[in-house]
Amino acid sequence: MTSELILGGQKSGKSRRAEQRAAAWLAASADHRAVFVATAQPWDDEMRARIARHQSDRAERVPGMLTIEEPLLLAAAIAQHSRADTLVVVDCLTLWLTNLLMPAEFTENSPSVQVAPAAVAMFLEAISAAPGPLVLVGNEIGLGVIPMGREVRAFVDALGSLNQQVAQRCQRVTLMAAGLPLTLKDAA
Template identity: 45%
Template sequence: MTDYDRPHHLILGGARSGKSAFAEREALATSGAAERFIYIATAEAHDDAMAARIAHHRAHRDARWQTVEAPLQLGATLVQHDAPDTVILVDCLSLWLSNALAADCWEAERAGLIEALSACRGRVLLVSNEVGSGVVPLGELSRVFVDEAGRLHQALAGLCARVSLVVAGLPLDLKSSAPS
């Protein structure tokens, strides 16, 4: 399978960059003959601030989206909901990465996602925080997170036809594999 056959789109950006809103607009605008829209949410509300963020995202989401909660087992969730007439938006990979590191199952989670994404027949949009532009963190866990996020983003960029970076609500296409 070539990049041309993979309609997947990796969308990176900083916190509050507008990446989620861009991903939702992009999914709905370029959905073609899609009949189902699945929103895989990876966040868990462990405090009031995160609960407010989740509520904000839910309130602004188009009613066409079916929400599926998947803080872990993202690959299995993709497989379960994949179909040629389906658009799946995963928000957010960096929260999922945090969940997997905390649960000490990162290697298996990463492998499961890569395998599932490679086999997906529907369109998948993946949203993640780009954290590689800052300084190297002092703490070990923070360094592991940044390193693993960078490795994950590189692997996914290779599997996706499009990669965008969103800054101040404005998307910048980093990769756009389109047949000429």
């Protein structure tokens, strides 16, 4: 298995597909390990409940997968956990980019605004340097209407750019819709 980017809309089956990839990886060999890197942050009650539900569902579907929480330092998490025998799942790139560009305490001079390009560059390098398989999950949000508001348009543009750069580095790219996978790229 090599690196795969799984894109789709909300509730399209992206995370389930990533979990299936991890379960298959673990089942293939007793020597295999899987690490789930969660990027969500529990900013409100609804998000806390959503995170708890995802943790419970994931533990049931892929009981052998270790979960770590890393909302910002994805390059370091990949470098720390990626091994030839370890599949790393990152879910999700959209929330990670949100954490970088629009933190809860966002101001025009937020340090996150200045570090985002460097963090993205380090993340892209970590993908290329990873010795083990990666499954990266992100949203495809550029299929709808052009959003109103400068900040939202800038975010849609930034996410589209990130998705393109990640897709270039991954051997496989899958688009999920209604729980069904559509292979966009398979260079494996």
